[in-house]
Amino acid sequence: MFVRPENWNQMSPLERRKARLDAWQNAPVQFASPEAEANYKERIDRVRKIYDMEPHDRPVADLFMGANEYVVRRKGLVGKDIIYNHEALREPILEFHREFQPDVSVGVLPYPGKPWDILDFKTYIWGGQKLPDKLAIQAVEGEYMRADEYKDFIADPTAFWLKQYLPRAYGELGPLAMLPDFPRISESVDTIDLLVPFGLPPFQAMLHKMMEAGNELMKILGAVGQTGAMVAAEGFPSMGFNIVKTPFDYLGDTLRGTKGILMDMYRHPKDLLAACEAYVPVLIKSIVGASDRTGAPCAMYVLHKGADGFMSKEQFEKFYWPTWKQVMMALYEEGITCYLFIEGSYNQRMEYLAEMPEKSLVCHFDKSDMKRVKDLLIDKFIIAGNVPASLMATGTTDEVRAYCADLMDLFGDAPGYIMAHGCYFENTTDDKIRAFMDSVKK
Amino acid sequence: MSKELIEAITDMREEDAVALATKLLDSGVSPQAVLDACREAMGIIGQRFETGDCFMPELILAGEILGQISAVVKPRLQQGGESKKIGKVVLGTVQGDIHDIAKDIVGFMLDINGFEVTDLGVDVAPAKFVETVKQTGAKIVGLSGFLTLAFDPMKETVKALKDAGLADVKVMIGGGQIDENIRQYTGADAYGKDAMAAVAIAKSWA
Numbered sequence: 001m002f003v004r005p006e007n008w009n010q011m012s013p014l015e016r017r018k019a020r021l022d023a024w025q026n027a028p029v030q031f032a033s034p035e036a037e038a039n040y041k042e043r044i045d046r047v048r049k050i051y052d053m054e055p056h057d058r059p060v061a062d063l064f065m066g067a068n069e070y071v072v073r074r075k076g077l078v079g080k081d082i083i084y085n086h087e088a089l090r091e092p093i094l095e096f097h098r099e100f101q102p103d104v105s106v107g108v109l110p111y112p113g114k115p116w117d118i119l120d121f122k123t124y125i126w127g128g129q130k131l132p133d134k135l136a137i138q139a140v141e142g143e144y145m146r147a148d149e150y151k152d153f154i155a156d157p158t159a160f161w162l163k164q165y166l167p168r169a170y171g172e173l174g175p176l177a178m179l180p181d182f183p184r185i186s187e188s189v190d191t192i193d194l195l196v197p198f199g200l201p202p203f204q205a206m207l208h209k210m211m212e213a214g215n216e217l218m219k220i221l222g223a224v225g226q227t228g229a230m231v232a233a234e235g236f237p238s239m240g241f242n243i244v245k246t247p248f249d250y251l252g253d254t255l256r257g258t259k260g261i262l263m264d265m266y267r268h269p270k271d272l273l274a275a276c277e278a279y280v281p282v283l284i285k286s287i288v289g290a291s292d293r294t295g296a297p298c299a300m301y302v303l304h305k306g307a308d309g310f311m312s313k314e315q316f317e318k319f320y321w322p323t324w325k326q327v328m329m330a331l332y333e334e335g336i337t338c339y340l341f342i343e344g345s346y347n348q349r350m351e352y353l354a355e356m357p358e359k360s361l362v363c364h365f366d367k368s369d370m371k372r373v374k375d376l377l378i379d380k381f382i383i384a385g386n387v388p389a390s391l392m393a394t395g396t397t398d399e400v401r402a403y404c405a406d407l408m409d410l411f412g413d414a415p416g417y418i419m420a421h422g423c424y425f426e427n428t429t430d431d432k433i434r435a436f437m438d439s440v441k442k
Numbered sequence: 443m444s445k446e447l448i449e450a451i452t453d454m455r456e457e458d459a460v461a462l463a464t465k466l467l468d469s470g471v472s473p474q475a476v477l478d479a480c481r482e483a484m485g486i487i488g489q490r491f492e493t494g495d496c497f498m499p500e501l502i503l504a505g506e507i508l509g510q511i512s513a514v515v516k517p518r519l520q521q522g523g524e525s526k527k528i529g530k531v532v533l534g535t536v537q538g539d540i541h542d543i544a545k546d547i548v549g550f551m552l553d554i555n556g557f558e559v560t561d562l563g564v565d566v567a568p569a570k571f572v573e574t575v576k577q578t579g580a581k582i583v584g585l586s587g588f589l590t591l592a593f594d595p596m597k598e599t600v601k602a603l604k605d606a607g608l609a610d611v612k613v614m615i616g617g618g619q620i621d622e623n624i625r626q627y628t629g630a631d632a633y634g635k636d637a638m639a640a641v642a643i644a645k646s647w648a
Contacts, residue, residue, distance in 0.1 A: 131538070135591055138540055258543050262499040263506070266454055309636065311497050344618065389590050389619050394627035423619055425590045 002295045014359065016335025020297040021051060024240045027295060032233040039235035043103055047237065050382060051297070051337065053359060053415035059408075059440045060103035062239060062384070063433070065341060065364065066392060066421025068108050069136060070428055071096040079127025079136035083113035086223040093227055097236050100430075102437060105236040110224040111137060115213035120171025123254070136426075144168050145255035147264065150271035153255070154278045156181075165255065173210075175203040241298035241339050242290045246324040247276040247283060252305045261305065265319055276323040284330040291336050298339040298362065299331055307344035321352050332360040342366055342385075343423065350376045366422035374410050382416035387436060389423040397431045404439030412440075444471070444479040451483035452490075454500060456507050463511040473519040480508055484554040491551075492638040498547065501637065505550045527558040529648035530580035532571060534562035536595035541588035544617060544637075548584060551637040552644055557582075568595070568602035575608055582644050585630070587617040597628040604629075612647045616640055 002023050008016065025048050031037035049056035063071070069082060075092040082089065093107045113126065123144065126137040144165055145153060153160040159181060167174040178197040185194050197203040232238070245253065251272070252261035264272045287299050305311070306320040328338050339362040340353070346368045353363060354376055363377055364384035373383060387407070391400055404419060411417035419440045447466060450459035463476050487504045490496040531552050535545050542564050549559045560578050562570055571583060583603065585596050600613050615630040616639070625633040631647075634640040 125540070135538055138589070140540065141543075259502055262502055265499050266456065266503055309497055311499060312495075315497070315499065388621065388623070390593075390621050390623040390627075393590060393593055394623050423590065 002292045004292075011335075013333050013335060013357070016333075017297070017337060017359065018335075020291070020295075020335045020337075021048060023295055024297045029232045030229070031235070032230075036233060036235035040232065040237055043235065044237035047104060047239065050416040050418060051359075051362075053382060058442055059412065059414075059417040059419050061419040061437045061440045062104050063102055063106040063421075063437075064104070064239065066387070066389060066424050067428065067433060068106055068424060069426055070433070071106055072108060073426060074430065078134045079131065080133040082108050082136050083111045083116075083126045084128055086110065086220050086227075090223070090227045090230070094230060094234070097231055097234060100433065100437065102236065103440075105228070105231045105238045107227065107231065110220060112213075112217050112220050114216040114220070118209055118213040118216065119173060121169065122171060123169045139253070141253075141257045143255075143257050143260050145251075147256075147260070147268055147271070150268060150275050153251075154271070154274045156183075157275075157279055157282045172206060175200075175206040178203055239298070239339075240296040241300035242287070242294055242296050244283070244287050244290075244299045244301055246301065246303065246306065246320065247279040247327065248306065248320045248324065249302075249304045250279065250283075251275055258305065262311070265311070265315055269319075272319060276319065280323050280326050280330075283327050287327070287331060288334050288336065291331075291334070297335075298337045300339040300341055303340055303342050303346075304344075306349065307342070307346060308348045309344065313348055316349065316352070325352075325355065328356060328360065332357055337362060340364060342368065347372065353377060354380065356381075362416075362418070364418070364420055370407065370410055374414075378411070378414050382418065383411055383414060384418035384420045386422040387420065389421055389425040392421060392428040392432055392436070393425045395432070397429070397435050400432045401435040401439065404436055408439055444475065447476070447479045448483040448486070451480065451504060451507055452486050454503050454507075456503065456510075459507050460510045460514065464514050467514065467518060473515045476511065476515050477519075480511055481554060484508065488551060488554065488638060488641070491636075498543075501547050501550065502543075505546075508550075508554070526556075528556040529582060529644065530558045530560070530578050531582045531584055531644055532560045532562065532574045532578060532580045533584040533586070534566035534571060535564040535586045535588075536592050536599055537565055537567050538595050539587045539589050539592045540564045541586070541617075544588065545584075545586035548586065548616065548634075548637045548640045551641050552584075555641045555645070557644060557648070568599040571599050572602050572606045572608065575603065575611055576606070581611055582647055583611055583613045584640060584644075585613060585615045585628075587615070587620065589617075590619050592617060592620075593624055593627060596624070596630065600629045614640060614643045 002020060005019055025044050029040065046056055047060055050060060072082065072089050072092040077088060077092060089108060123140055124137050125131050125140055127133050127135045131138065152164065163177050163179055167177045180193040184190060252258060256264060291299060306316055331338055338360060341364045343366050350372060353361060358380050362382040362384055365373060365386040370386055377383060387403055391403055407419065447459060447462045450462050466476050467473060484504060487496055487500060491501060533545060533549050535541055549561045552559050560574055562574060575583060585599055587596055596615050603611055603613065613630045614632045614634055615625060615628060616634045620633050632643045634643050
């Protein structure tokens with residue numbers, strides 16, 4: 001948890017950023033040994049200097065965006081284990097850290113399989129459920145908001161998520177639609193409106209399901225939290241971020257679907273723009289709240305539909321960038337660094353990123369032209385990426401070594417560079433992981 | 443008025459395009475002439491896609507417009523009015539992957555460029571590709587995969603085709619993380635970075 005200092009209102013954005021990074025860097029850890037403590041401090045200090053774009057000994061190699069599943073798959077665990085068997089992940093994760101000594105921690109995302117089953121979660125499928133056991137998860141794109149429902153979303157985004165989206169996304173959450181519209185709860189007798197659903201059997205049955213799912217979630221978070229604490233105790237800091245999206249991507253990925261939202265640029269342009277705009281204050285409040293709650297100094301944007309090829313520059317300028325930039329500027333004001341995980345290519349978007357203030361972004365690239373990244377962005381932002389997932393999966397160790405060496409030629413002396421993969425992969429070899437990690441060491 | 447129809451389609455004026463097509467048909471223009479105008483418009487959109495002047499939204503919307511116009515034209519089309527196809531392609535997203543948008547765009551672009559496309563959908567098992575190639579006699583297979591988990595199913599599908607004695611069938615692959623590394627790994631004959639590349643590859647094999 002991040003607690004704002006008393007003089008928060010007098011602080012500049014960069015002072016606030018420093019306060020958040022200080023809190024993250026100095027968060028209490030119960031170390032396993034003095035050696036682990038020294039290693040942790042050395043590692044987190046290096047990451048901190050990169051985040052601050054200050055002189056440091058070398059870049060870090062971060063495995064999280066690429067090898068997060070490999071650390072357990074290499075020990076024979078599969079997608080179903082990642083979703084359901086969180087205790088079983090601990091030993092492989094700890095063993096990986098002991099053996100490889102990575103610069104920062106790496107582990108699988110805490111997918112809550114049992115709560116998904118209990119609530120009949122529909123917008124993903126996963127290993128052990130509808131996917132083969134060996135696979136982890138995949139999104140099921142759909143139209144979870146109809147085009148004629150934009151008006152409902154624009155009027156009250158939060159109410160839309162609560163009363164219209166959740167009942168569609170989770171089979172057991174249908175009764176949420178029975179909730180009243182909260183702005184009407186004002187006069188004494190309006191308590192009746194508020195409480196009526198809670199007295200009805202379908203709503204009560206849903207609450208029991210939610211409690212059951214919540215209890216299972218606590219077990220998962222307990223297991224995952226224990227693993228994370230043990231990894232930190234042995235000397236490995238985390239990069240520190242919450243996952244977020246742009247207004248356009250939340251609407252496109254989750255509510256309208258790719259085809260739906262791309263057609264909306266032609267069929268419902270005013271509604272789409274109004275929805276993105278209505279989303280801005282809601283997202284700012286939500287992301288700042290999550291950053292305070294978790295103490296993570298970065299908001300990690302998983303970027304999808306603004307990439308090259310998905311839309312023209314004109315469409316990006318009109319539909320994607322303005323509201324995203326508004327949110328990012330608000331986060332900057334709050335001292336939160338935006339970590340952009342840029343899937344696909346962003347060759348036609350770099351000039352827009354360059355509009356953001358210094359140190360406001362970490363730009364993590366997948367397939368973009370890294371020479372151009374160097375020319376345009378290296379002095380202003382922290383850069384990360386772009387070792388191809390295809391190379392890690394199917395290339396030779398020498399090819400990985402050569403690719404990373406080229407990146408080091410470009411970015412080895414940059415103010416801030418994080419060696420990282422462009423995309424995640426299921427399988428690689430230990431030798432390729434070592435070649436990747438060793439590439440940053442002089 | 444065919445010129446107006448072509449412009450309406452290439453300008454993405456959806457309602458105008460469908461109304462104009464209907465008007466042309468009502469005024470006695472042959473269904474084939476309307477389809478020819480649509481094909482010309484699609485060719486222009488394809489070229490714009492190739493040169494980076496239009497993008498996914500335009501390709502998808504053009505597909506929607508074409509679908510609506512086809513629905514109006516087809517009841518009036520006489521038997522044998524379809525143009526001759528230049529080749530057959532079996533297309534699908536490989537087993538374990540359920541992404542369809544890029545595959546659909548490739549299928550659409552192949553179709554308007556004169557190929558007869560059999561689209562098997564998503565999460566398609568290697569055996570299904572083999573069976574369909576045998577049924578249709580297609581000489582080209584297109585494998586789509588968005589996720590890195592598609593690498594192995596692509597490789598298995600290429601192997602299944604070879605094992606089934608279909609070594610003369612050419613396989614092209616494409617998708618988010620597909621590149622030359624993956625082409626070599628899977629044993630595919632070619633990879634395409636986008637839908638226009640897929641068309642160029644298929645034409646070179648037709």
